[in-house]
Amino acid sequence: MTTTQSVQSVLLGKSLPELTEWIEGTGQPTYRGKQLYQWLYQKGVHNLQEITVFPKAWRAEMQDYPVGRSQIHHHKTAPDGTRKYLLKLHDGLIIETVGIPTEKRLTVCVSSQVGCAMACEFCATGKMGFTRHLQAYEILDQVLTVQEDFRQRVSHVVFMGMGEPLANIEEVIKAVHSLNKDIGIGQRSLTISTVGVPDKIRALAEEHLQVTFAVSLHAPNQDLRETLIPTAKHYPIHDLLDECREYVDITRRRLSFEYILLAGVNDLPEHATELAKHLRGFQSHVNLIPYNPISEEEFKRPGKKRINVFKQILQDHKIAVSVRYSKGLEADAACGQLRTNLIKKVEVDHAQPLQKMTK
Incomplete structure (x- = not known):
């Protein structure tokens, strides 16, 4: 460590x-x-x-007194303008952050940990394992780095990069307050995403933040969820949804459910029907996310017809739903991809182990 x-x-x-x-x-x-x-x-x-x-x-x-800024170790830009950065921290470790521009906003996808312990099967970061939590200032630095590189004010921040935000909840909450008060980004323009950590959703609710809260389900039942997210065995889906209902009751705010669509795995009509039954009566919105392939896994992105059928079934059950396509595919923008692919290239070209690159 x-x-x-x-x-x-x-x-x-x-x-x-x-x-x-x-x-x-x-x-x-x-x-x-x-x-x-x-x-x-x-x-x-x-x-x-x-x-x-x-x-x-x-x-x-005072020239050597640490401000807390990182160095850009590597960056890559996709044709759609999305820029992905590898940032080198003070201890030599490497994290990812992404700048996502649109016509009216600039969103930064920040990491909250170096690596991740959730081990999701479809996620490149999950293949890395966990190294350490990020401090609040290391989260703020990511936003300032993107803002400086784009020469444009950041309008939105999503905690959807490397790591599980609720496993590092204290530093994430500190970062939220500083992003709001010091950098000047409204809390309603901040999103915290989680796959679920027992008791942490309740703890977040009790902070009474005005952020958007997103829960990554990715499966409509416990067995399939455990297959895709091994740590889910410690947090049954019914307990997770009960805590989500508590969140809505405490905060009076709608929450979002993220659902990555994996071809032939969790995108069948029966999966959509089962998911709808779980979410009926919920004050929520579902984001369907067609899978962004990574080299370590053979999961595939479903075709548009399959995606539309899944969406329509949810709509037929009166579930608010939209499809969110990933930006920056050409820049390895899926969480963990750029870092993983760059490390592989370094190892192939120079026979250099991971430790030599990150320390």
Whole structure:
């Protein structure tokens, strides 16, 4: 397990009062706290030397103090404009983040962990295993990196990258508050996605956030769900749905259900009917996501006819549903793909093991 950089020694993620207290401790006047805050969150500086409004002598003295920014290790752009980044953290570990532009918005898909312990069969990140949680500042850094590279303000953030957000709930909640208060993204423009962690949905509900909450079901029954998501054996689907109902009761907010369609596996008409029975009466919306293939698995994306039949069955049962096609397929935009494929290329070209690349 790799040790994480002390949050106390990193400026990114601190509030205005915290930064003001810190700046006063370095011998600077109180008003410098607001300047530091603006340069961190609005200008996205990578080091204190860049803050030209500060005295040159102070910048020289503090030049090695960690701001909390990562380095772009590799990036790739798809024809649709989606950009996927591999970011190198302070300890040498590599994470992914994705910038997804549309005509009216710029969405960032952020990672919340290095790797993932959920081991979903259809997910490239699930093949990596789990290394460590990300700190809140490492989540904020992903958003600032995309914003800087696109030269455009980020409007939406989705926690759908590497990792299970609710397994790292404390840091994710800290990141949500900072994205909202410090970077200025409305909570209603933030989405947290989970495959389900016992008792964590209830804990999230009790935070009374205004975020969109998405639950990845991917199967209409327990047996199939355990096949696709091995950790689901610790969280029966009926218990998961009961906790989802609690979430709606506590927050009075609709939730979303994510359902990746795998050809011949979970996309049959009987699967749609069974799913509809589970969700009847729910204050929810279903996003059907045709599978984004990865090289490690033989799962296939269903054809449009099969997708439309599945959608129609849900609609016939009065379930709100839409189809969401993945963007950035040419950029290996499925979670974990770019990192996995780049590592494979490094190993083939240089016979270099994973440890040499990530540390």
